[in-house]
Amino acid sequence: MTTMLAAVDSEGKVFWMIALGIGLVVILVVIVLLTFLWSLVRDIDDGVADLWTVTKRVAINTTGAYQLAGTASILRALREEALRQDELLLDRNGGSSGR
Numbered sequence: 001m002t003t004m005l006a007a008v009d010s011e012g013k014v015f016w017m018i019a020l021g022i023g024l025v026v027i028l029v030v031i032v033l034l035t036f037l038w039s040l041v042r043d044i045d046d047g048v049a050d051l052w053t054v055t056k057r058v059a060i061n062t063t064g065a066y067q068l069a070g071t072a073s074i075l076r077a078l079r080e081e082a083l084r085q086d087e088l089l090l091d092r093n094g095g096s097s098g099r
Helices: 001-061 066-091
Strands: none
Touching: none
């Protein structure tokens, strides 16, 4: 009976060592994966911060874009006025425009 108990204790120790070894391997894999995940999250956070900075700059640069809507009509009116002035100068100078 004592030898049987010693054999069970020996087998129990082997099983415990195997279980502890597997647990250690699992812990190491979890540490590696969490480190990888942390690095990935940090890279994403840096990218989001850069994107946020760029979008703020774009917003600042486009605050006056609505004013460009009237530019075409203003340029058209300016061109018409320049042509009228050119015609007046032609009439006043006797028809020679230098073109």
